[in-house]
């Protein structure tokens with residue numbers, strides 16, 4: 469690093485590493501952690517001029533932005549916090565940035581709670597939900613339904629390769645929900661016992677496509693065939709503004725070691741000197757709107773095809789990235 473590059477605090481670098489390595493994961497949790505890291509940057513900055521302070525915050529946002537490409541909650545969070553950075557002095561910039569980050573985190577929590585209440589209306593007493601991956605927005609719907617006194621059960625897909633379904637199973641059990649854990653390949657068989665497929669989202673596109681953990685689209689196709697409604701729980705922070713102008717959402721490709729361990733790879737190499745086995749590990753996929761029944765947000769529930777109206781209302785025409793240098 470050269471001397472004239474803006475100083476980024478170790479905390480921001482640590483948060484960026486945690487997000488990249490999925491120690492911090494899930495779209496809402498990533499957004500909250502990123503906002504918190506910008507607040508820490510603002511708190512610890514030793515910048516002596518407003519320009520230097522702004523440059524540091526933009527550099528910190530750029531570092532966080534580079535970590536994972538698919539969940540739009542990350543750039544949406546960074547954009548929101550940087551827009552609140554306001555003032556003529558370093559002290560004013562510092563306090564406005566910290567206040568904006570705290571506001572963001574509070575609103576995020578509140579939105580999730582409200583979304584849960586909206587989503588709970590779709591769940592009846594005695595319903596069984598089938599889940600995929602681990603989504604705090606989806607779990608909020610179950611939590612609200614339980615608070616309404618409904619009995620809910622869950623069939624939880626394990627979700628290879630990282631098995632985030634195990635986190636879902638644990639958290640549902642902590643809520644008192646009876647859980648049946650199944651491997652991904654068993655999902656279609658157990659759809660007959662489910663009243664809803666309930667998943668979260670990393671990004672929602674303007675045409676109502678849902679970008680979520682790999683395997684969501686296959687589950688949705690099977691659910692449609694079985695007549696099981698698919699409900700996507702996604703706060704408005706998951707709405708992807710760039711898709712309003714035709715951009716597509718980048719699907720993150722992750723390391724093959726999540727699929728094939730180093731020792732398994734070594735074993736293959738030992739038996740095959742060319743070692744031509746290719747492993748692909750896409751983290752997310754795209755579920756077309758025709759396979760989704762409702763997108764549940766804190767602003768109400770929408771058929772996927774009409775989500776663009778909410779996007780226009782929330783984003784207007786601006787999709788600029790204020791951390792761009």
Ligand code: RUB
Pocket residue numbers: 490493494495496497539600601602603604605606632667668669670680681701751
């Ligand atoms: C997590 C995932 C979740 C969404 C929504 O993927 O796909 O369904 O992020 O989660 P990963 P939430 O584990 O790769 O981050 O509702 O908590 O925002």
